[in-house]
Amino acid sequence: MDLGSVLAVRARCGGPPGHSVDVSASFLGRRGFTRFDVEDAVGAALAGRLGLAYHPRRAGARPPEGGLSWRVTIVEDRATVAVRVGARPLHRRQWKTVGVPGSLHPPLAAAMVVLAGVRAGERVLDPCCGAGTLAIEAAHTGAFATGMDVDPAALAASTHNGRGAPVRWARADAGALPVATAGVRRVLLNPPWGRLVERAGLLARSPGLLGQEVRRVLEPGGTAVLLVPESRPAPSEFSVERRIPVALAGSRLAVLVLR
Ligand SMILES: C[S@@+](CC[C@H](N)C(=O)[O-])C[C@H]1O[C@@H](n2cnc3c(N)ncnc32)[C@H](O)[C@@H]1O
Numbered sequence: 001m002d003l004g005s006v007l008a009v010r011a012r013c014g015g016p017p018g019h020s021v022d023v024s025a026s027f028l029g030r031r032g033f034t035r036f037d038v039e040d041a042v043g044a045a046l047a048g049r050l051g052l053a054y055h056p057r058r059a060g061a062r063p064p065e066g067g068l069s070w071r072v073t074i075v076e077d078r079a080t081v082a083v084r085v086g087a088r089p090l091h092r093r094q095w096k097t098v099g100v101p102g103s104l105h106p107p108l109a110a111a112m113v114v115l116a117g118v119r120a121g122e123r124v125l126d127p128c129c130g131a132g133t134l135a136i137e138a139a140h141t142g143a144f145a146t147g148m149d150v151d152p153a154a155l156a157a158s159t160h161n162g163r164g165a166p167v168r169w170a171r172a173d174a175g176a177l178p179v180a181t182a183g184v185r186r187v188l189l190n191p192p193w194g195r196l197v198e199r200a201g202l203l204a205r206s207p208g209l210l211g212q213e214v215r216r217v218l219e220p221g222g223t224a225v226l227l228v229p230e231s232r233p234a235p236s237e238f239s240v241e242r243r244i245p246v247a248l249a250g251s252r253l254a255v256l257v258l259r
Helices: 003-012 035-050 106-115 133-139 152-161 201-205 209-217
Strands: 020-027 068-075 078-083 123-126 144-149 167-171 184-189 218-229 240-248 251-258
Touching (some): 003 078, 035 068, 106 133, 106 184, 106 218, 106 240, 106 251, 133 144, 133 167, 144 152, 152 167, 201 209, 209 218
Parallel strands (some): 020 068, 123 184, 144 167, 184 218
Antiparallel strands (some): 068 078, 218 251, 240 251
């Protein structure tokens, strides 16, 4: 690896100088080694070449702030080695300080925003917003986002997380949304499935209202992106454009892109 030019690009992008080395590795498939073996092998080599200390993650300790953080991903016989530009991991959003049960990891929410094709200026709705992750990630693209939830505690969390973000929050039941027919271009949805989060309000008695309401408020040609347990069918009101499997904290889920 040409470390000199990699670190020069990082510095040009505003990356601060690092005073140590840490590595986070992952791989697909069965291997005769662990992720920690990969981290130690790559970390020792990088630290040796850069003349810096290496901080292993094997014992579970979080590396000190201000280090050069490297990422190794092995797929089949190819390893990709990347270096973080910023001082902090981007997946740890500074705005997300409060969660609710079932709250989304922000990078998954950001991926759902991309899959929905959200663009600046579009109207976007999350009708079951919880701590607001999807609506806030959508607002960061320049969209006009609205987050609704029936639970006042969820709205308190989303309002707190969303301070400073241009998102409108409202208390509403997703079974009878206070939104005009064809009033939004994109719907982002991580609904309650009665596992980690119970359905409340109208959805407790009539879960099918959710699909009907999302269909009603969506503009013709608009997109809904929905996170569901892997085996769950899509709401019958929609056709599935893409079904993307997602493994999340031991659960098998799917992101559905619906039209
Ligand atoms: C899985 S959580 C959403 C988590 C959210 N995506 C986040 O990142 O924090 C589902 C949410 O649906 C809400 N909910 C349950 N029944 C509802 C209903 N009838 N109308 C609107 N929201 C409802 C719950 O209060 C909960 O906040």
